[in-house]
Amino acid sequence: MQLTLDGDVVRAGNRARERFYDSRGYGHARDGDLDLAPVEAAHLCYRGDIDAVDGMGVQELLASGAVSAVDFLVYKDLRDRGFYLTPAREGWVDEPAGVDFVVYPRGKGPWDDAVAHRVRVVGERDDVPASSLGDCVLAVVDEESELTYLDTSRRTVEGTSAADVPAVEGTLLAERVLCWDPPAALYQQAFYGQQLDEDAVQLSLVEAAYLAREGVLSVDGDDAAVVERGRDVEGDRFDRRLAVYAALRDSGVVPKTGFKFGADFRTYADVESVDDLGHSELLVRVLPADHDFEPRDLALDVRLAHGVRKTMVFALVDETVEWVETRRLTP
Amino acid sequence: MQLTLDGDVVRAGNRARERFYDSRGYGHARDGDLDLAPVEAAHLCYRGDIDAVDGMGVQELLASGAVSAVDFLVYKDLRDRGFYLTPAREGWVDEPAGVDFVVYPRGKGPWDDAVAHRVRVVGERDDVPASSLGDCVLAVVDEESELTYLDTSRRTVEGTSAADVPAVEGTLLAERVLCWDPPAALYQQAFYGQQLDEDAVQLSLVEAAYLAREGVLSVDGDDAAVVERGRDVEGDRFDRRLAVYAALRDSGVVPKTGFKFGADFRTYADVESVDDLGHSELLVRVLPADHDFEPRDLALDVRLAHGVRKTMVFALVDETVEWVETRRLTP
The missing domain is CATH 3.40.1170.20 (tRNA intron endonuclease, N-terminal domain)
Structure with missing residues (x-):
């Protein structure tokens, strides 16, 4: 024919x-x-x-x-x-x-x-606008013509973590805030910061900015000083990360650094105490809503998240935060 | 005192x-x-x-x-x-x-x-010049003050893969070269390309450029046409990747795409036949010698490589190629 x-x-x-x-x-x-x-x-x-x-x-x-x-x-x-x-x-x-x-x-x-x-x-070499993800499967053809399917979907993020933290004082040091003799709930129940030892907790700039804005943390210059420091060392990225951090905390989810996984945050949905901490569920990468992905970076993030039994979520920040879950798919 | x-x-x-x-x-x-x-x-x-x-x-x-x-x-x-x-x-x-x-x-x-x-x-936010790696351990302090130790060392890359490939013809299509009815050794022993089926092998641009330069592959416009196409779609990066590809092949190591791992290549040191292929040993990321790393990207690559039981190697390209192995260290 x-x-x-x-x-x-x-x-x-x-x-x-x-x-x-x-x-x-x-x-x-x-x-x-x-x-x-x-x-x-x-x-x-x-x-x-x-x-x-x-x-x-x-x-x-x-x-x-x-x-x-x-x-x-x-x-x-x-x-x-x-x-x-x-x-x-x-x-x-x-x-x-x-x-x-x-x-x-x-x-x-x-x-x-x-x-x-x-x-x-x-x-493999095509740019993928972040805004175009969700409700579609990307079929990525790599340079050797092998295929990788990535399923993308819009989602929400929710949890039940909601510890009250009494007032705490801190000192802003370069890229962190040090709290000497803080209330136990700060780290123990609410899982803010990281213990230097039993008598001191170190907060990241994004944690400190959030806590200062919420009126929990007293620091010289208030939240404005922390945000300014954050912008000094990270530029606009700090504001995006703070927006995502706040959105997660406000939804009952505890974000902690995702550095070891190359991400912005790993998250815990249901924290009652750090002594009884489950596996973190999500890896979150914060991006401006107009970001263009290289497929290779997508493949890297999704592969790593899968390897550590977490779900990769991209937080796209504009006026609001949109969440795009991405996982490998075998059709 | x-x-x-x-x-x-x-x-x-x-x-x-x-x-x-x-x-x-x-x-x-x-x-x-x-x-x-x-x-x-x-x-x-x-x-x-x-x-x-x-x-x-x-x-x-x-x-x-x-x-x-x-x-x-x-x-x-x-x-x-x-x-x-x-x-x-x-x-x-x-x-x-x-x-x-x-x-x-x-x-x-x-x-x-x-x-x-x-x-x-x-x-976490400091730039790390690639040229400064080797013979040192990076102690990376992340924003929450957790530490990650990354051991970096200069190394060589060597293997025993060395199959002869008879002459083969191919057609340049956008970002790949298609060989219809190629000699079996092309894919089967030398592990070039990927089979579309038993009668056709697809080569990546970097494989095709190497094979054309070696006089094995005949293609319209010779290796120059393939390199030009590569530069069209990847810019200078194509030349760097070709230099690393050639250095690996010339050292008896077979590079294949590392796309699924977010890298440039994964490598096999001792290929005799694709039917008896071992585990690939290295993940290689190709970078210009004057590249500055963000520590987070280093952490991501090293973590992923560890998770898939491979060693992360950065190939730094200038006049020559220098190899920097990076692995997580628990001191």
Whole structure:
């Protein structure tokens, strides 16, 4: 079978519709006929189901640029995994914006209502705007053409940590605040800071700024002095981190430094006492809402979080904080 | 006991020398007397061994800036771990440049010859020049005053992988080269590329550029066309990555993409056949020799590598390639 390319659609007739759409979920049914996206036609060529499109086999379709290699690799991989999928075109699927393929649950197809994954194809070197994440799976094609699927979703963050802390005094030292003889609840119940020893607790600048703003910590110059110091050493990033820190504390979640994991914070949802501390659940990286990811950085964060049995969450800061959970997916 | 600060040295007499140097390794013996660095005097104050320096206790020494909080935290931590250590000053230790403390093996002290660690103190927000790594341990103090020790050393990279590959033809497609019906040795023995299926191998641009330069791969425009494409999509980074790729292959080591680990390459030292592939040993991140690390990025890379049982190596590229291995250390 030979087909022809009409703009960005490969037109096929009734027989092709029966063979490829009705029984195997390729393309988009148009009246009695069939429209195929070039990537679908290339896959049918690759499988030997059709001979050529405008005289081109799969090698020529890829070489000519009529079909993108990364789209083809992802399409093929999902087909190899037993999925039917439809290119996300206006009129072909609901809400095509922001994704390349709509993937159906195994055993289902374009004639059903269910959707398993909304997939966006990304090359290893493509920038990924943080604002575009959520409700989509990134299919990242690396330089050696291996695929990594990253599932992204918007979420909230909530916990039950809520210890009261009596007033405490501190001294601002370079990049930390030292509290000598603080009330036990500061560290023991509320899990602020880190003990230098039994008689002294060190607070990070972000912890100190939050506690000073809440009226709990007295420090020379009040919260303004701590925030100023934070901005001196971190710039705008300090304000973003403080916004996320406050959002987490205000939601009953205890943020602690995520430094050892290369993140901004690790979080504990249900702290009653540091003597009975569970496993921290989330790793949080704070970013401006207009951040562009390099896929490699995403892969690094998600892989590390998985390895330490935590969930990676990106906190995107603008006027508000939006939370995007990202995890590796094996479709 | 009250001591006085003379410039950046705390002067103490013969009795202090006996108590603090001879028996516990503090300070530097000067004739019959003792010189202490302020951080050592602060630690003696903290322990209650001396009362004050110029009327200042440990709180005042830290608050006045006479002693840096991060230096104090690292000094205290190493003492808590049972080490004797000496501030790295000219005349106090050999080769003081580039480090803050010279740490002796447990049970040894400044009167012995052995050195366990040469330690540089780094705050979480300090830049760390890549060129300054090697032969030192970074003691990174994070914002919550927790410590992470990272041991850095210069090394070489060597292996026994050395398969011959017959000539092969390929087509340059956007960011990859596709070889249809290549010789089996290309993938099977030499482990170049990734199989699309049994009849086709996809090469990354860096693999293709190397193979074209070696005269193995024929491609339209030769290696120049592949390198040009690489520079189009990655800029200078492509040249650095190609230099490292070539250095690894020329040393008998097979580099494959490290994308899933957020690195440039993972490496296999002894490949005979992909059917009998061992565990990859190294994760390699390619950087310009004048790169400045953020300690958090170092922590992320080293943590991830450890979690997947690989060794993190930074390849610093200038005229040559220098290799810096970095691993977490528990002193």
